[in-house]
Amino acid sequence: GENVEQHPSTLSVQEGDSAVIKCTYSDSASNYFPWYKQELGKRPQLIIDIRSNVGEKKDQRIAVTLNKTAKHFSLHITETQPEDSAVYFCAASIGAAGNKLTFGGGTRVLVKP
Amino acid sequence: DADVTQTPRNRITKTGKRIMLECSQTKGHDRMYWYRQDPGLGLRLIYYSFDVKDINKGEISDGYSVSRQAQAKFSLSLESAIPNQTALYFCATSDPRTGIGETQYFGPGTRLLVL
Numbered sequence: 001g002e003n004v005e006q007h008p009s010t011l012s013v014q015e016g017d018s019a020v021i022k023c024t025y026s027d028s029a030s031n032y033f034p035w036y037k038q039e040l041g042k043r044p045q046l047i048i049d050i051r052s053n054v055g056e057k058k059d060q061r062i063a064v065t066l067n068k069t070a071k072h073f074s075l076h077i078t079e080t081q082p083e084d085s086a087v088y089f090c091a092a093s094i095g096a097a098g099n100k101l102t103f104g105g106g107t108r109v110l111v112k113p
Numbered sequence: 114d115a116d117v118t119q120t121p122r123n124r125i126t127k128t129g130k131r132i133m134l135e136c137s138q139t140k141g142h143d144r145m146y147w148y149r150q151d152p153g154l155g156l157r158l159i160y161y162s163f164d165v166k167d168i169n170k171g172e173i174s175d176g177y178s179v180s181r182q183a184q185a186k187f188s189l190s191l192e193s194a195i196p197n198q199t200a201l202y203f204c205a206t207s208d209p210r211t212g213i214g215e216t217q218y219f220g221p222g223t224r225l226l227v228l
Contacts, residue, residue, distance in 0.1 A: 001172065031214075043221050049216070102158075105153050
């Protein structure tokens with residue numbers, strides 16, 4: 001089955017700096033790659049996603065890039081703010097087979113003021 | 114607002130007890146999922162259901178069972194709880210009509226402690 005590796009497991013950045021989280025996946029048939037944010041004590045919520053026919057997608061201060069050849073995708077957060085402190089999860093799924101998501105292990109991001 | 118709810122929110126039980134975690138949704142979604150979250154391991158899929166008559170095992174189904182009583186309800190049971198089932202459990206839903214790449218909407222979670 002699909003395996004998703006996520007790095008780093010923890011990331012500490014100064015407010016205003018950029019944060020990058022990287023994920024690799026094993027199944028070349030995967031074609032949907034969402035990112036979820038989980039604030040302390042809260043439920044995971046989708047923040048951005050990308051499909052395999054697109055190489056990059058942006059939404060204000062967050063962006064995701066996908067390299068299908070290398071089977072990796074990344075989340076970029078620019079101009080980090082304290083409210084960006086959370087755990088971020090990447091995931092992958094094979095869309096034609098339904099929506100079974102395989103999640104990475106998570107990255108705990110701490111934005112220091 | 115349409116939502117996903119879980120009961121109970123916290124549960125303490127003893128080894129060997131049978132317990133049930135319940136999930137309800139008012140989103141009108143056909144697809145429902147149960148995950149467990151452990152530190153450093155992300156979210157791992159236990160069971161999923163794509164409609165009322167459909168039940169599928171996820172990657173860690175051993176020791177768990179589920180029941181899809183209606184489109185809006187999906188229950189997770191631990192037949193004989195053991196300490197390594199101590200975890201945070203999430204229910205989620207999605208709408209297949211959105212095509213490839215459906216957003217999953219999570220409930221607030223149930224924190225389970227097995228003594």
